[in-house]
Amino acid sequence: MHAVLLIESAMKFAIALFSAAHAPSSRRALLFAQAALAGGHEIVRLFFYQDGVYNASASVVTPQDELDVPRQWRAFVTDHQLDGVVCIAAALRRGVLNEEEAKRYQRDAVSAGAPWELSGLGQLHDAVQDADRLICFGGA
Amino acid sequence: MPKSLLIISRQAPWSGPSAREALDIVLAGGAFDLPIGLLFLDDGVFQLAAKQDAKALQQKDLSANLQALPMFGVEELFVCGDSSTARGLEGFALAEAQVLSAPEITVLIDRYDQVITL
Numbered sequence: 001m002h003a004v005l006l007i008e009s010a011m012k013f014a015i016a017l018f019s020a021a022h023a024p025s026s027r028r029a030l031l032f033a034q035a036a037l038a039g040g041h042e043i044v045r046l047f048f049y050q051d052g053v054y055n056a057s058a059s060v061v062t063p064q065d066e067l068d069v070p071r072q073w074r075a076f077v078t079d080h081q082l083d084g085v086v087c088i089a090a091a092l093r094r095g096v097l098n099e100e101e102a103k104r105y106q107r108d109a110v111s112a113g114a115p116w117e118l119s120g121l122g123q124l125h126d127a128v129q130d131a132d133r134l135i136c137f138g139g140a
Numbered sequence: 141m142p143k144s145l146l147i148i149s150r151q152a153p154w155s156g157p158s159a160r161e162a163l164d165i166v167l168a169g170g171a172f173d174l175p176i177g178l179l180f181l182d183d184g185v186f187q188l189a190a191k192q193d194a195k196a197l198q199q200k201d202l203s204a205n206l207q208a209l210p211m212f213g214v215e216e217l218f219v220c221g222d223s224s225t226a227r228g229l230e231g232f233a234l235a236e237a238q239v240l241s242a243p244e245i246t247v248l249i250d251r252y253d254q255v256i257t258l
Contacts, residue, residue, distance in 0.1 A: 049161065050161050
């Protein structure tokens, strides 16, 4: 009975994250995303924009006794094979590059490899259209 | 029928990339022909102040991009009257923007399927 209720009320969420990895709102976004899947809901896409792009950076080093949010995101997106998109313009501006962009702009540091995809704002609009709900974290 | 999206822009134009990045979402939505609205709220109303001198700050001017919004198919432009009054702004650099009261903003937000506040 409980399972049936879950399926009937299952929602498609798009999650947009705008705050840096160390911000409380980024931790909340992660917990929300985990709870959404645990509750039988679907995440059509994660979209990292503005300072949210730092959540995709493998260069972030978190003190050992603190929650490593970028690492948790990586594991979460990989384990559940989610669509994790990082806005390419926002990422370039903040030095969060994948291999292709590092090569293109002749930079040494690659920090946003798999499972992240660097793409444009069209991916945000596309997710908004696809989802029942857009949930934003870390905006103004 | 595509879902409508309201962007609420709350940051001053020279306080970092936030205002520009909010505007970029709007322009991208316009390019995809999506029903998209833009509301200037709180310090966001400073984006509409006349006679800004971006060069003095070694920045690029946002005003030209704002003026281009109707050309990009974004015609739903709103500004919070209370926010602009509180900041002493009179008249806006964006003639198309409709000035709304607080209750009208409540109705406006209700009208959109999704909302992003930056």
